Amino acid sequence: MFGYILQETSESYKKHILTIDGVSIDQEKACVYEHDGVLEARIYSVDLYEKIISLCSEELLHLFSEFRFDYPFSWESGFESFSIEDITVTRTDENIFKFIFGFGFIIGNWKQLWSMPEHGEEFISVLNYKCLTGYEWERWYDEHILGGFAVSFKIKNPSLPIQTELEEILSVLEQIHEKTITNLTLKAQSNAVVVKFNFPDEVKVACEQYLLYFVQFLHDIGIEATAELKEQAESILFSVIPKNKEEALENIKIALGIYLRLPTNPTLNTLTFPEHNIEVQRLVANIYHL
Structure with a gap:
């Protein structure tokens, strides 16, 4: 079970250490932030990924308002210039549980025939067109999308292990990713x-x-x-x-x-x-x- 230990405090600052079953986690692998009494956990180690997804969101968010962890896998198609960077499990003020998928671009590795904003817009367009029964989604991104963007899905059953719904959504996102590349390739090669x-x-x-x-x-x-x-x-x-x-x-x-x-x-x-x-x-x- 995840928990935390108050390590240091002052009038304006509180420092916490994340724990698992009472054992402290190295701060290079995880940390806990506190904002106005609200706790948010960050996981930077892929070693903890399997541990996290085996829990249900209700259990994971017993103490925290959100839990963000790095996504340790790339697209199966080997497309390395655009990927899921992190996944957040969060609970809203209305007690609604959600997944938030953060997408990012690797600018120095971008060698496509289309721009990063075009890629992001096409991905959102395909996502919007695809019928996703039982899911709600939202999106946020900056004006040019270069800073990446995020898509959220409502968790249908917070009492089930996170892995159950997570793998289903990841499969859908993989299909959207493949369709995005196909569409953009066809547009870029309109003379082909x-x-x-x-x-x-x-x-x-x-x-x-x-x-x-x-x-x-x-x-x-x-x-x-x-x-x-x-x-x-x-x-x-x-x-x-x-x-x-x-x-x-x-x-x-x-x-x-x-x-x-x-x-x-x-x-x-x-x-x-x-x-x-x-x-x-x-x-x-x-x-x-x-």
């Missing part, structure tokens, strides 16, 4: 054909190689383009960008549709091609190889 794939692990490498060979296929039919594969959670985002901006994207879409159907063409192995047609011979060889 972007397709999402889900490949089984046993054929993933071969499928990715076949997709990348599509650039050569386009070259052989007179279209110059570049291609990019980007992993997104369990999916692959395949982007084809024509070098000539005047090139009709519809032509590339048609070519990609034909190209993707070639390996399943039952007549492919019965067709004969002129030996001098290097392009066709190379294509067939790749299909058989991959």
